[in-house]
Amino acid sequence: MEATAALPAWRANLATIAAMMARARNELVRVPGAAIPGVLAPTIFFLGLNGVFGALIQLSGFDANTYEAFIVPISMLQGAGFTGAAAGVNMARDIEQGWLDRLLVSPAPRWVLLAGTVLGASTRALLPATFVLAIALALGAGFPGLDGLFVTYAMVMAMAAVAACWGSFLALRFKTQSAAPLMQAGMMALILLTPAYAPLALLQGWLQDVADLNPVTEVVEAARQGFVGTVTWADTWPGLVAVAGLLALLGALALRELRRTGR
Amino acid sequence: MSSLATNIRVVRALGLRSIRQTFRRPQLIAPIIVFPTLLLAIQTGGAGGAVELPGFPPVQSFLQFMLAGAMMQALMLAGNSGGIALAVDIEMGFTDRLFAAPIPRFAIVLGRLAGTAALGLFAALWFLAIGLIFGAEIESGVPGALLAIFLVTTAAMAVGGIGAAIALRTGSASVVQGLFPLVLVVLFVSSAFFPVDLMIEPAKTIAEYNPLSLVVEGIREPIIAEIDAADTLYAVLAILGIVVFGLLLSARALRHRLRVG
Numbered sequence: 080m081e082a083t084a085a086l087p088a089w090r091a092n093l094a095t096i097a098a099m100m101a102r103a104r105n106e107l108v109r110v111p112g113a114a115i116p117g118v119l120a121p122t123i124f125f126l127g128l129n130g131v132f133g134a135l136i137q138l139s140g141f142d143a144n145t146y147e148a149f150i151v152p153i154s155m156l157q158g159a160g161f162t163g164a165a166a167g168v169n170m171a172r173d174i175e176q177g178w179l180d181r182l183l184v185s186p187a188p189r190w191v192l193l194a195g196t197v198l199g200a201s202t203r204a205l206l207p208a209t210f211v212l213a214i215a216l217a218l219g220a221g222f223p224g225l226d227g228l229f230v231t232y233a234m235v236m237a238m239a240a241v242a243a244c245w246g247s248f249l250a251l252r253f254k255t256q257s258a259a260p261l262m263q264a265g266m267m268a269l270i271l272l273t274p275a276y277a278p279l280a281l282l283q284g285w286l287q288d289v290a291d292l293n294p295v296t297e298v299v300e301a302a303r304q305g306f307v308g309t310v311t312w313a314d315t316w317p318g319l320v321a322v323a324g325l326l327a328l329l330g331a332l333a334l335r336e337l338r339r340t341g342r
Numbered sequence: 343m344s345s346l347a348t349n350i351r352v353v354r355a356l357g358l359r360s361i362r363q364t365f366r367r368p369q370l371i372a373p374i375i376v377f378p379t380l381l382l383a384i385q386t387g388g389a390g391g392a393v394e395l396p397g398f399p400p401v402q403s404f405l406q407f408m409l410a411g412a413m414m415q416a417l418m419l420a421g422n423s424g425g426i427a428l429a430v431d432i433e434m435g436f437t438d439r440l441f442a443a444p445i446p447r448f449a450i451v452l453g454r455l456a457g458t459a460a461l462g463l464f465a466a467l468w469f470l471a472i473g474l475i476f477g478a479e480i481e482s483g484v485p486g487a488l489l490a491i492f493l494v495t496t497a498a499m500a501v502g503g504i505g506a507a508i509a510l511r512t513g514s515a516s517v518v519q520g521l522f523p524l525v526l527v528v529l530f531v532s533s534a535f536f537p538v539d540l541m542i543e544p545a546k547t548i549a550e551y552n553p554l555s556l557v558v559e560g561i562r563e564p565i566i567a568e569i570d571a572a573d574t575l576y577a578v579l580a581i582l583g584i585v586v587f588g589l590l591l592s593a594r595a596l597r598h599r600l601r602v603g
Contacts (some may be wrong), residue, residue, distance in 0.1 A: 120526075127530030130545030134536075146542075154589050260372035268380055277386030283404075286387025 080220045097132065099195025103166070103203055116159045118207040125154035125211050129218070132276060140281050143307040147220035151211060152231055152302040153275045156295075158207030159239035160266035164259070166200035166239075167246015171256040180341065187335045193330070197243040204239030220306060227305015230315055234302040239294075239320035243267045244329035251336035273299045294321035345475040354444045356453020362459045363427055364391070373522070374419045374461055375468060379410075385535060397539050401566045408564035409469050411534035413490070414554065416465035417498035418525045422518065424458035425505025429515040432599070436476040443601065451510075451592055455502045462498020466491040486564030493577055495560050497597035500581050503588020510595035534558050 086094070133146040143149035173179045182192055208231075216222065223231060246262040253261075272289050273296040274282060282290060290296045301318025304310050364371055382405075390404040401407045428451075431437045440450050470480070470487055480487045509518050529535070529543050532554040541549055549555050560577020563570045 119409050127526065127545075130542050131530055132389050132392070133542035134395055134540045135389060135392055135394060139382045257367070258377065260423070264372065264376055264380060267377075268384075271380075271384040271388070274388075276385065277391060281391045283387040283390040286384070289387075 083189040091186075092188065095185075096195045096198060099192070100199040100202060103169075103196075103199030107170075107203065107206070117158060117165055117203075118210050120161050121154040121158035121207050121211050122214060124157055125150060125215065127324045128154075128276070130180060131292050133230050135277055138277070138281060140278055142278055142303065143262060144221065145219055147215050147218050148306040150276075151215035151220050151301070152234075152299065152306055153270065153273075154211045155208040155213075156270050156299065157236050157267070157307045159204040159212055159235045160242045160270050161263065162204040162207060163239045163242020163244075164246045164266050164292055166196055166203075166243040167248075167250045167262045168256055168259045170196060170247050171250035171254065171258060172180030174254045174340075175249060175256065183341045190334055193244075193247060193334055193337055194249055197240045199329070200246075201236040202242035203239045204235055205232070208235045221302060224310065226310040230310055230318075231302045231305060234298050234318055234322065237301040237326070238270070238298060241322060241325045241329055244326065244333045248329060248333040249331065251340055269293065269295050270299070349446060349449050352355055352449040353453045353456055356440075356450065357456030357460065358468045359425060360424065360457025364423065364457065366462060374416050374423055374465060377419065378412045378415040378465075378469075379472065381415065382408055382469070385411075389536075392540075394439050395540060397537070398439040399537055399566065402479055402481075403477065405473060405476055406566055407506075407562070408535065409473045409478060409548075409565055410490070412472075412559050413466055413469045413494045413561055414497075414532070414534045414558050415525075415529055417462045418529060419522075420458050420461035420465060420498045420502055421501030421503075421505040421516050422521055423461070424454055424502040425509040425518040425521070426515050427457075428454050428506050429509035429513060429518045432509065432513040433515060433585055437599075442455070447596055447600070449597065451503075451506050454506055455499050458502030458505070459495050462495040463491065465498070466494035473565075478549050479568050480565055482564040482569045486569055489569060489574065490561050493557065493574075493581070497557050497561075497584070499586055500584035503585060503592055507588060507591030507595045510592060510599045513599065515551065528552070528554060551582060553580040557584075 128150050129147055132150075135141065136143065136146045136149070141149070170179065173182075183189075222228075242262075245265055249258045249262050249265075252258075272286065272293050274290055279287060279290060279296070297317035298321050301315050302315045363373075386403075386405045386408050392398060393401060393404050393407070399407070428437070437450065441447070470490065474480070480490075482489075505518060505521075507522065509515075512518065531548040532552040533541075533549050534554065538546055538549045538555065556573075556576040557580050560573050560580075562572040
């Protein structure tokens with residue numbers, strides 16, 4: 080006890096975050112089935128979309144060599160979205176089972192509890208992303224280069240954090256796992272209302288307008304650049320700004336709900 | 343009261359219960375309507391340029407082409423959702439009480455399927471309305487729309503039979519829920535979202551032999567062209583095949599459920 084009390088606040092906070100991340104990791108090891116939907120869904124979407132819409136590459140204006148290369152960043156981001164939403168579902172389960180109440184009476188600040196959940200989701204998102212990428216590379220999507228890979232993974236982890244904030248916000252708001260479809264559908268819409276299936280110029284009118292306004296379009300373009308061309312700072316920084324903005328907004332909403340919880 | 347009339351009353355009561363259950367729980371209705379509507383909007387907007395590809399069938403718009411795919415997705419999810427609800431009934435002990443009641447066992451399954459069929463009907467009306475609102479025309483007019491509604495409703499019931507069989511066999515809602523990705527797989531390897539001739543191998547070959555492609559084409563034909571007797575017949579035969587398959591599975595699963603309790 081004395082040793083814990085002697086810990087500086089920042090170290091205690093880091094230890095709490097690490098413990099919550101370890102809990103998320105342990106679930107993967109102890110309940111492997113829990114990770115299957117997050118891995119399976121983006122893989123099915125990747126293989127399915129490629130098999131169904133692969134001929135779109137023949138349209139003039141497509142800026143990729145293969146449809147696999149064009150679509151794989153979307154599937155990786157979808158995996159991140161599902162993983163983040165799953166973090167929200169897990170939080171709702173923790174609320175239903177009373178586990179969150181126990182966390183709330185601990186001396187850990189609320190933002191630390193949220194950070195542990197969000198960073199846990201970011202780390203877990205690496206699993207579906209790597210699985211889908213391996214399949215895509217095996218099917219002929221070109222290697223995006225180390226810089227391209229780095230940017231794609233950074234965007235995947237950031238989107239998982241965004242999705243976890245969204246999921247946590249809804250979990251804290253509705254306090255039930257029944258909100259799961261809303262968590263998943265929200266992220267699915269955010270990621271697919273972008274140039275997901277075709278370049279911006281080839282989208283139909285309304286979707287082009289929505290994609291223009293959707294900040295995740297910048298995330299998609301940043302994640303995709305290594306697969307369809309070369310990585311540039313000009314295509315990277317808008318993605319970073321977009322995820323930072325989304326994290327700030329959804330993180331603030333989730334934190335506000337967490338602060339209200341139990342009061 | 344004759345036994346037939348009693349059975350009809352039981353099926354009606356259980357069917358109404360399953361419809362109310364679905365509309366009261368957003369988590370059951372959301373996958374049936376929200377996901378297919380979302381995908382319809384996104385795929386229509388994202389892949390709409392596909393109609394310019396050589397070999398694409400003549401259609402008014404990609405939305406018109408995609409309506410059948412969205413209905414197919416919704417009816418498959420309705421069947422899955424019905425299976426989940428039946429499995430929840432088993433987990434909660436409600437089905438045991440029905441088994442102990444003086445009603446025929448098939449009425450329990452049929453009641454659930456009546457609810458699934460109603461959801462299929464709702465999905466068909468929903469997507470036809472969406473199509474009409476956003477400018478898609480039903481080329482064969484009211485008869486074509488009625489045919490599409492009939493095929494979607496009966497196909498939902500047929501697919502629901504398979505969902506019910508799995509629910510009866512496993513008695514686990516999470517197992518039936520786990521079939522959701524499989525629904526997507528089966529749909530992707532059919533002509534639900536794209537013409538078979540333009541699909542990439544191996545999806546193309548699988549789609550050619552997938553009976554769901556026959557159902558989709560039966561629903562799509564009256565929307566994008568005139569009613570085609572051959573396409574309609576193939577769709578009806580495919581639905582009948584699924585019904586027989588579902589009935590056989592359900593009968594076996596019901597025997598198993600009564601044996602293990």
